[in-house]
Amino acid sequence: MxxxxxxxxxxxxxxxxxxxxxxxxxxxxxxxxxxxxxxxxxxxxxxxxxxxxxxxxxxxxxxxxxxxxGDRWADVATYLDGRLHDHFVPFVDLQYLYALARAGKQSAVTEMLASLEDRAEQAKPFEREAWADCAVPAAHGLAAHARGDHAEAARLLGQAMPHLRPIGGSIAQRALFGAIHLDALIRSGWNDAAVKILQADERERPTVPSTKRALADLYRKLGRAEQAMTADYQAEQLARQYASPVVQRAAKDLTPATGSLVAPLDPSLRSG
Structure with a gap:
């Protein structure tokens, strides 16, 4: 394919x-x-x-x-210095900012946050939910997550999450922000809130081993031993299923006919 x-x-x-x-x-x-x-x-x-x-x-x-x-964040961030004031779509801005923050480019992050706040202040009425209600708190929350302030990240991203849809991007793309919010909740010890999100994720996508493992960990922290054992068992069963030859062959069917997951890239597609 x-x-x-x-x-x-x-x-x-x-x-x-x-x-x-x-x-x-x-x-x-x-x-x-x-x-x-x-x-x-x-x-x-x-x-x-x-x-x-x-x-x-x-x-x-x-x-x-x-x-x-490794050092991949630094490589990506090298190409983002000219993006600090783009502000065409909040969804894109938020990812630029997170990459800069993960690369440790604090001066660029500070400049972009200020610029984004200015853009939000100038938003037209139909844009305000995307820029003011979502992008501004989400941007500060992402910056907090990148520097390890997980409680602040959980608080700010929690404010932004109900307003996520208008910022642009697909459901699969916007799911990144929910994943970072969930990580912040878990790292902050907000286990009850994290469990509710993971349970919703499990209902929507019940065959992801990592979701089961995360639930098992949280159930243990909450003293729910039986549920933890069930989630652990389900995660192990899924992992075994995905390691089976049938699934391995099905995954390879998605890749080039070389038999390797990663075939040589056409040189004409690679940047200089």
């Missing part, structure tokens, strides 16, 4: 691989998702905004699963 993507423009090419990387993360195949980041999602056209947000979103999701991403 991926062979048919070769003639797509940079965004569609990298975005299709981004979706496959999310699929791999849900299968606990984080190393392969990282390989796709390096060969398919980042490095095709680093100057293009859509490729940049694909990279930011995938790196963040991998980190949330405990993957060490």
């Amino acid at each position: 991926s062979d048919s993507w070769a003639d797509c423009n940079s965004f569609m090419y990298t975005h299709n691989w981004w979706h496959l990387a999310l699929f791999l993360i849900d299968l606990d195949r984080n190393d392969e998702a990282m390989a796709l980041f390096d060969s398919r999602v980042w490095g095709v056209c680093k100057e293009f905004s859509e490729d940049q947000i694909n990279a930011v979103s995938l790196l963040a999701r991998l980190e949330l699963r405990g993957v060490d991403v």
